[in-house]
Amino acid sequence: MQKHEDFFKNVYAVVRLIPKGRVTSYGAIAKYLGSARSSRMVGWAMNAAHSPKNGFVPAHRVVNRNGELTGKNHFPTPFLMKELLEKEGIKVVKDKIKKFEEIYWDPMKELEL
DNA sequence: AGTCTGACTCTGT
DNA sequence: CACAGAGCCAGAC
Numbered sequence: 001m002q003k004h005e006d007f008f009k010n011v012y013a014v015v016r017l018i019p020k021g022r023v024t025s026y027g028a029i030a031k032y033l034g035s036a037r038s039s040r041m042v043g044w045a046m047n048a049a050h051s052p053k054n055g056f057v058p059a060h061r062v063v064n065r066n067g068e069l070t071g072k073n074h075f076p077t078p079f080l081m082k083e084l085l086e087k088e089g090i091k092v093v094k095d096k097i098k099k100f101e102e103i104y105w106d107p108m109k110e111l112e113l
Numbered sequence: 114a115g116t117c118t119g120a121c122t123c124t125g126t
Numbered sequence: 127c128a129c130a131g132a133g134c135c136a137g138a139c
Contacts, residue, residue: 007136026121030134036122037134043120044136064121071120118138125131 007033011045012054014107018061021088022105023097025065032107047074060084067100 010033018024026042035041042062049057060081064070072081072095082092091098 027123030121035134038136039121039134040119041121041135046120047137049120059120062120069120074120116139119136121134123131123133126129 007035007038007041008045008048008054011042012049012057014111015046015049015057015059015062017107017111018058018105021090022103023061023063023067023085023090023100024105024107025063027065028106028108029062032111043071046071058084061088061105063097063100067097067104069095069097 011029014024014029014032026039026046027036029042030036030039046057046059046062048054049059059071060069060075062071069081069085069092072078075081082095085092085097090103097103
């Protein structure tokens with residue numbers, strides 16, 4: 001039996017598993033957790049991710065399916081997300097990740113459960 | 114308790 | 127290729 005709280009918790013757990021220098025999408029996480037159409041909830045979870053209660057969550061490694069930094073405006077500063085990504089060697093141009101398909105990390109495949 | 118909104122995504126026109 | 131509508135569901139008001 002899963003409570004919505006667990007969904008959030010699972011989201012954070014998966015996000016924390018994203019390797020440095022890799023990224024994934026909201027939809028991929030939602031799908032991995034069994035709710036392919038609940039990608040919005042993943043984003044919602046990210047919205048609360050900064051809470052000290054959840055510890056560190058690399059939300060900057062989660063983008064939309066086009067590799068765009070759609071959530072950058074929810075960071076302390078709009079440019080922080082880009083900075084964090086480039087710090088990990090990810091090229092970001094115009095809020096869009098370069099070679100997105102190459103660094104894309106799909107929990108469905110990588111975790112292979 | 115009803116309505117609105119959103120860090121998404123898919124499908125149709 | 128762009129834009130619109132729908133599905134999704136928890137949280138804010």
